[in-house]
Amino acid sequence: METDKTMTPEQSLQVISNMVSSAKESFAKDSGFIWIMWGWIVVIASSSQFIMLQIDMGKWSSLPWTLTILGAIYTVIYSIKEAKKVNIKTHIDEFMKYLWMGFGISIFMVIGFCKDHQELIIPMSIILYGLGTFVSGGALKFKPLMIGGFSCWIIALAAFNVEMIYQLPLIAIAVIVSYLIPGYILKSQYKKA
Amino acid sequence: MFKKLDPLLHNELRLSIMSLLISVESAEFNFLLEQTKASKGNISVQLSKLKDAGYINIEKSFRDKKPLTTCLKTQKGVEAFEAYVEAISQYLKK
Numbered sequence: 219m220e221t222d223k224t225m226t227p228e229q230s231l232q233v234i235s236n237m238v239s240s241a242k243e244s245f246a247k248d249s250g251f252i253w254i255m256w257g258w259i260v261v262i263a264s265s266s267q268f269i270m271l272q273i274d275m276g277k278w279s280s281l282p283w284t285l286t287i288l289g290a291i292y293t294v295i296y297s298i299k300e301a302k303k304v305n306i307k308t309h310i311d312e313f314m315k316y317l318w319m320g321f322g323i324s325i326f327m328v329i330g331f332c333k334d335h336q337e338l339i340i341p342m343s344i345i346l347y348g349l350g351t352f353v354s355g356g357a358l359k360f361k362p363l364m365i366g367g368f369s370c371w372i373i374a375l376a377a378f379n380v381e382m383i384y385q386l387p388l389i390a391i392a393v394i395v396s397y398l399i400p401g402y403i404l405k406s407q408y409k410k411a
Numbered sequence: 412m413f414k415k416l417d418p419l420l421h422n423e424l425r426l427s428i429m430s431l432l433i434s435v436e437s438a439e440f441n442f443l444l445e446q447t448k449a450s451k452g453n454i455s456v457q458l459s460k461l462k463d464a465g466y467i468n469i470e471k472s473f474r475d476k477k478p479l480t481t482c483l484k485t486q487k488g489v490e491a492f493e494a495y496v497e498a499i500s501q502y503l504k505k
Contacts, residue, residue, distance in 0.1 A: 225423060227502040230416075233423055234496070237430035240446050302474065305439035312436050 246304045246311075248358075249408045252293055253401030259289045260393040268386040290322065310357055317357075321350040340385035341377035344370050344392045351396040362403050366396030419464050420495045424449050425457045429492050432467060432484040440480040458482060466491055 225233070266282035297315075301307075328342045352367025354360075373392045377385045420426050427447045431438060443454055461467045466488030470481045484492075 225421065225426075227499040229423075230421065230426060230495075230499050231503065233426050234430045237427050237446065238434050241431050241434035244442070244446070305442040305445075307436040307438075308434075309436050 241306070244304070244306060245308055246300065247408050247411055248404050250401040250404030252296065253397045253404065255292070256289060257393045257397035257401055259285045261390045261398070264386045264390045268383065271383055271386075313357055314354065317350065317353055321346060337382050337385075338378075340382070340389050341374045344374040344377055344389055347392055347396050348374065351400070355400070360400065360404075362400040363396070366400050369395045416498050417491055417495050419460065419466070420491060422457070424453060425461060426495075428454070428457060428461065428482075429466065429484070429488065432482060433489065433492055437470075437481050437483045440482070443482065461488070464491075 263282040263285050267279045270276065270279040270282075301311075325343055325346050328346065329339055332339045332342070348367045348370030350367070351363045351370065355363025355365075355367055370392045373388050373395075377388045380388070420429060424447060427449075428443055431443060431446055440451075440454070443458075444451065447454065449457075458467065458469060462469050464487075465485055468483045468485055470483070472479045472481065
């Protein structure tokens with residue numbers, strides 16, 4: 219491009235339009251990996267705990283949830299690696315970063331400080347899943363996440379009203395609708411692109 | 412009465428750079444290179460002009476021991492871009 223080329227207003231508009239479209243096409247596509255990973259972590263942990271409680275291994279039944287610590291560490295590593303692959307940061311990237319940091323802190327507090335009200339841990343966690351996925355869905359304009367997120371709030375209402383052991387299948391259902399289904403849809407869209 | 416077009420933005424490469432930066436939170440030098448298909452030298456010159464005018468900020472850092480230049484729009488740059496778009500809209504209405 220010459221530095222002193224005179225443009226008509228039409229040409230200026232065309233330049234702006236081309237560059238804005240081009241930038242939008244460069245936005246990193248979500249492969250769905252993190253959604254799928256977390257979905258399976260929670261399904262495996264909640265199912266394992268449910269089975270262990272049924273077969274009288276109650277003492278060890280919280281152990282499967284240590285998978286979430288590994289998941290959190292891997293999520294951070296993965297996010298940093300993915301960010302290096304693209305050479306732009308979008309407003310949505312920044313928003314999502316702070317949303318999920320806030321989610322992480324909130325869920326840590328729910329799990330850590332509900333010792334005297336353990337029956338609230340799962341329902342409140344499901345509410346937080348709803349918040350994270352509904353807001354992400356809205357920001358990304360991706361309906362499956364919004365539907366999944368909203369479904370979490372309905373499931374949370376049920377979770378408040380059942381025995382603790384039956385909250386475990388409910389949290390599994392919550393992540394299936396809000397993480398796994400949207401995650402696999404994103405994966406199939408990513409492959410097609 | 413037509414508004415005068417900002418000469419800093421009324422240049423194909425500088426306008427391209429500002430349009431890209433408006434669309435994102437920040438962009439690395441290589442992104443600008445890929446999208447505008449201009450030469451490194453030319454982009455560097457135009458970035459300096461935009462920076463001197465206060466329309467963009469340039470951050471220099473390192474990644475994997477290689478120098479990294481990241482560009483961001485400023486509030487002044489956003490306002491100037493919006494005023495430019497408004498001004499060309501006036502021309503196009505006629």
